[in-house]
Amino acid sequence: MDVRRLELLRELAERGSITEVARATHRTPSAVSQQLRVLEREAGLPLTEKAGRGIVLTDAGRALARSAADVAVAIEHATALWDEFRNDPTGEVSLATFPTGGQMLLPGVMRRLEAVGGLTLHCSDRDPESDDFPALTSDFDIVLAHSASSAAANWQASEIAAVKLMTEPLDIALPPGHPLAEKEELLPEDLIGENWIGVPWGYPFERTILDISQAAGSPMNVVQRFGDTRVTEAFVAAGLGIAILPCYTAGGAYRSEIVLRNLHGIVSERHIFALMRPDRAERLAVRTVVDALRAEAAAVVAANVHRNPVPRERG
Amino acid sequence: MDVRRLELLRELAERGSITEVARATHRTPSAVSQQLRVLEREAGLPLTEKAGRGIVLTDAGRALARSAADVAVAIEHATALWDEFRNDPTGEVSLATFPTGGQMLLPGVMRRLEAVGGLTLHCSDRDPESDDFPALTSDFDIVLAHSASSAAANWQASEIAAVKLMTEPLDIALPPGHPLAEKEELLPEDLIGENWIGVPWGYPFERTILDISQAAGSPMNVVQRFGDTRVTEAFVAAGLGIAILPCYTAGGAYRSEIVLRNLHGIVSERHIFALMRPDRAERLAVRTVVDALRAEAAAVVAANVHRNPVPRERG
DNA sequence: TACGTCCATGTAGAAACCCTACGTCGTGAA
DNA sequence: TTCACGACGTAGGGTTTCTACATGGACGTA
Numbered sequence: 001m002d003v004r005r006l007e008l009l010r011e012l013a014e015r016g017s018i019t020e021v022a023r024a025t026h027r028t029p030s031a032v033s034q035q036l037r038v039l040e041r042e043a044g045l046p047l048t049e050k051a052g053r054g055i056v057l058t059d060a061g062r063a064l065a066r067s068a069a070d071v072a073v074a075i076e077h078a079t080a081l082w083d084e085f086r087n088d089p090t091g092e093v094s095l096a097t098f099p100t101g102g103q104m105l106l107p108g109v110m111r112r113l114e115a116v117g118g119l120t121l122h123c124s125d126r127d128p129e130s131d132d133f134p135a136l137t138s139d140f141d142i143v144l145a146h147s148a149s150s151a152a153a154n155w156q157a158s159e160i161a162a163v164k165l166m167t168e169p170l171d172i173a174l175p176p177g178h179p180l181a182e183k184e185e186l187l188p189e190d191l192i193g194e195n196w197i198g199v200p201w202g203y204p205f206e207r208t209i210l211d212i213s214q215a216a217g218s219p220m221n222v223v224q225r226f227g228d229t230r231v232t233e234a235f236v237a238a239g240l241g242i243a244i245l246p247c248y249t250a251g252g253a254y255r256s257e258i259v260l261r262n263l264h265g266i267v268s269e270r271h272i273f274a275l276m277r278p279d280r281a282e283r284l285a286v287r288t289v290v291d292a293l294r295a296e297a298a299a300v301v302a303a304n305v306h307r308n309p310v311p312r313e314r315g
Numbered sequence: 316m317d318v319r320r321l322e323l324l325r326e327l328a329e330r331g332s333i334t335e336v337a338r339a340t341h342r343t344p345s346a347v348s349q350q351l352r353v354l355e356r357e358a359g360l361p362l363t364e365k366a367g368r369g370i371v372l373t374d375a376g377r378a379l380a381r382s383a384a385d386v387a388v389a390i391e392h393a394t395a396l397w398d399e400f401r402n403d404p405t406g407e408v409s410l411a412t413f414p415t416g417g418q419m420l421l422p423g424v425m426r427r428l429e430a431v432g433g434l435t436l437h438c439s440d441r442d443p444e445s446d447d448f449p450a451l452t453s454d455f456d457i458v459l460a461h462s463a464s465s466a467a468a469n470w471q472a473s474e475i476a477a478v479k480l481m482t483e484p485l486d487i488a489l490p491p492g493h494p495l496a497e498k499e500e501l502l503p504e505d506l507i508g509e510n511w512i513g514v515p516w517g518y519p520f521e522r523t524i525l526d527i528s529q530a531a532g533s534p535m536n537v538v539q540r541f542g543d544t545r546v547t548e549a550f551v552a553a554g555l556g557i558a559i560l561p562c563y564t565a566g567g568a569y570r571s572e573i574v575l576r577n578l579h580g581i582v583s584e585r586h587i588f589a590l591m592r593p594d595r596a597e598r599l600a601v602r603t604v605v606d607a608l609r610a611e612a613a614a615v616v617a618a619n620v621h622r623n624p625v626p627r628e629r630g
Numbered sequence: 631t632a633c634g635t636c637c638a639t640g641t642a643g644a645a646a647c648c649c650t651a652c653g654t655c656g657t658g659a660a
Numbered sequence: 661t662t663c664a665c666g667a668c669g670t671a672g673g674g675t676t677t678c679t680a681c682a683t684g685g686a687c688g689t690a
Contacts, residue, residue, distance in 0.1 A: 344637075345641095348638060348639055368636055369636085
């Protein structure tokens, strides 16, 4: 029962095709196929079966793949222990993020990591609309994702390690001259009749907009939908509507042309997580980056505490 | 960080010399030395240092070896899951035992395992005097050992998995005509002034003899010391003294020439364990044998329940 | 001091292993 | 039918990792 072959099976379970596994492991498909064949012979039972042009795992294959994940965790844990012993969190860490999360956290994280020699962090941003963020953990060591619910359980279901980084309130963004800008805090019923600059279907904020309309007892009039908050901000600044924006990141180029107001009466916040494949989460270099992420997230929250003097609890 | 090399380091930690590791893994010492050198280079720190003619592990080496044990457990756990999936506890299992334990349990175990095709159990007995039983787990999948204390903790300290099989009362063996044979049960004070056939220094029963002398307030007169109970039985049968014997195994060829009597007033029993290296304990074939051992032990206790109607508790 | 033994380790070569290159086959879409 | 794609076979080469054998240091003994 060779570990390298087990790892290949685990990748196959995750990626679904031999070609993809080959690409991810920098091998030719033939090599992967041969190794899986050997594993199958050792196992004594078919692990895959044909399905159209490709293959799918059998029940047996999936069972073995799951145990392969445990082995991978043990191995990474061992090498992490070892790196700890040398106190040497060296290596390359790749990270994918949604845009506003990267904007808010990553510059600070990079600065914090400058002190750690030999650790390089490769960041890239992904489009929340087109990408399945938990699935990105196959290709990145760390994936920053946000969710409307604070439970880490929705990630855990898919056998992914999730570390909560912060909770960011969602504020109402108004143009400076807007009548509601007079008030310090807004309630759902204040927002009845407004034109909204919303987000594409399925974005986390969507749920908050629905919550508001439900609390206010009146449907919201969403006149535009943008995935990129900079466009939303431009529209709000231009007086074309109001919007929900994450309060620590909102503003940007339009900081002086947008007013943010707390929303009371309903829970309006997003939760930001670091998602990782469990074996990658063991790596010392990865854990070092996660620590920096946590520290930076805490610093961002602390720096903005004046905006939200009372932490709002769900209820 | 190659797993095979890790395993080699783990063996080195356990066996102490490259030559021994080579013998145990069916390699030449040169091969082991080379692999360890590669591991050392990967690790970036010395793992061994010279000590006289041989070598010893550095602190770093020991730390890495410990983590290697965890990896080995994970791998064995995976292959066990796999064997379970096939419902196929096939393979070879080696077992070492102390003599009376083997005599009492192994024939029944072999019979129980006949039903399991493809599983072969290789048994051999070891001399309790000359062998360090926990250390035998390096060379045997399962080691049967007995101890005066019921806590599994005394094995666990050395990172060995221990499964308790049974508790066997220690009885007083008398020649049939002995005056004490008239009594159904004996107390420590009944035994003052007797001549004893004892065990070599350090044997588990030794402690019980000491307990008796302490409870009776009088030193025991040990006239002979034998490791093999058959010799002890022969001496008792010949009227040369009385002895302490495990009650389920005592008798043998001398069953009609020896009388066994319960000892009350002090705890007199031995505890029989199956000891295993944690990774070997994961193997399905090994677990199957342990299950058979447990079942057989329970059967032996049940078959002898008339001898000890009330289970005696420590106190 | 000389010698034998034991253990680790170096070198050279052989064997095993695993990958790539390339070709074939079957499936599904145009 | 043709093309694209994915899996799988074969042949060959490169790498890895073993064995055989030699070297050298440490310890015990004559």
